[in-house]
Amino acid sequence: MSSSSSCINIVLVTVALLTVSGSHADRLSSSFYDESCPGLTDLVLTAVAQAQLSDPRMPASIVRLHFHDCFVDGCDGSVLLDDSEMIVSEKGATPNKNSARGFDVIDDIKSQVESVCPGVVSCADILALAAEASVFLSGGPSWDVPLGRRDGTTANKDGANKNLPTPLDTLDVLQSKFSAVGLDDIDLVALSGAHTFGRAQCKTFSSRLYNYSGTLSPDPSLDPSYLALLEENCPQGEIGTTLNNLDPTTPDAFDNNYYYNLQNGQGLLQTDQELYADTSSPLASIIDRYASDDGSLFFEHFAVSMINMGSISPLTGSDGEVRFDCRKINAG
Numbered sequence: 001m002s003s004s005s006s007c008i009n010i011v012l013v014t015v016a017l018l019t020v021s022g023s024h025a026d027r028l029s030s031s032f033y034d035e036s037c038p039g040l041t042d043l044v045l046t047a048v049a050q051a052q053l054s055d056p057r058m059p060a061s062i063v064r065l066h067f068h069d070c071f072v073d074g075c076d077g078s079v080l081l082d083d084s085e086m087i088v089s090e091k092g093a094t095p096n097k098n099s100a101r102g103f104d105v106i107d108d109i110k111s112q113v114e115s116v117c118p119g120v121v122s123c124a125d126i127l128a129l130a131a132e133a134s135v136f137l138s139g140g141p142s143w144d145v146p147l148g149r150r151d152g153t154t155a156n157k158d159g160a161n162k163n164l165p166t167p168l169d170t171l172d173v174l175q176s177k178f179s180a181v182g183l184d185d186i187d188l189v190a191l192s193g194a195h196t197f198g199r200a201q202c203k204t205f206s207s208r209l210y211n212y213s214g215t216l217s218p219d220p221s222l223d224p225s226y227l228a229l230l231e232e233n234c235p236q237g238e239i240g241t242t243l244n245n246l247d248p249t250t251p252d253a254f255d256n257n258y259y260y261n262l263q264n265g266q267g268l269l270q271t272d273q274e275l276y277a278d279t280s281s282p283l284a285s286i287i288d289r290y291a292s293d294d295g296s297l298f299f300e301h302f303a304v305s306m307i308n309m310g311s312i313s314p315l316t317g318s319d320g321e322v323r324f325d326c327r328k329i330n331a332g
């Protein structure tokens with residue numbers, strides 16, 4: 001190669017790097033801790049596997065925690081912060097209160113990580129790795145998690161109330177909450193597939209059973225036998241904290257049954273079933289495709305969408321900090 005052509009190559013590479021460096025995902029790298037904390041991924045996988053043994057629901061809870069972190073000021077570990085003099089915790093926001101769980105498992109992983117690589121790995125990265133391990137250990141896909149996020153020094157309870165979707169949101173609102181963080185319809189449909197495992201309390205969907213949209217009748221899109229099962233588990237007038245499987249077929253497995261359920265009127269939350277309300281819509285055609293094979297297309301898209309979600313506004317470089325304790329900022 002002549003020196004002039006190698007010079008042109010260097011310029012092209014530099015231009016290419018400048019172009020991608022504007023995107024958040026490219027500021028993260030799956031090899032970020034290869035030298036500073038080589039055993040990290042295995043450590044997280046082992047710890048999540050242990051937690052799953054004692055609580056089969058835990059992988060689902062951890063995946064949700066990562067989602068609730070990323071939708072509020074980016075994936076900066078803010079959801080993990082407790083109330084303190086300087087922090088109004090996101091744990092008190094409506095979508096999290098008496099609902100978000102898995103904090104102890106993240107604390108346990110963090111203390112194990114601190115004992116082998118002190119002061120190196122952020123809580124936000126631990127949560128992203130634990131979410132991937134949770135999906136994989138439940139039978140879902142595996143992916144290389146982009147790493148290098150730093151932890152935030154603030155929490156945003158109002159943001160958690162505002163940005164996180166609620167189970168009664170209309171499709172338009174869901175789409176706008178996702179697009180506000182750079183996620184599109186494929187991300188919405190693929191990430192909603194996380195409702196293939198885990199639980200939901202009766203109060204999150206009981207209006208569908210007894211008073212759908214003020215009609216004093218059940219949601220007509222609910223499959224009648226599923227409706228009967230849910231009414232039995234969630235009697236009218238009860239407080240509504242009883243847990244229900246989000247996927248009645250394989251409650252703890254990560255598979256594509258969620259999409260079959262939607263095709264059969266067996267989506268648990270109103271927001272789940274809404275995705276399939278118009279069977280000729282682009283969303284429904286994605287759902288039909290996810291349901292039509294052994295789950296491979298869903299798995300492939302889910303992994304990409306988790307990387308997209310995990311790349312929402314990360315703090316990198318010298319922004320933020322690496323917390324010593326995931327529950328509090330280093331200064332407080």
Ligand code: HEM
Nearest residue numbers: 060061064067099165166167191194198199200201204271
């Ligand atoms: C599309 C809008 C979404 C809405 C409205 C929604 C709402 C909910 C609600 C109400 C629950 C039950 C909480 C409770 O009863 O305490 C739940 C559970 C869950 N959500 Fe979502 N969610 C959405 C999207 C997502 C996404 C994007 C993910 C992850 C990628 C996710 C993962 C989960 C998991 C795994 C559970 C079960 C958690 C457990 O058992 O602890 N959700 N969701």
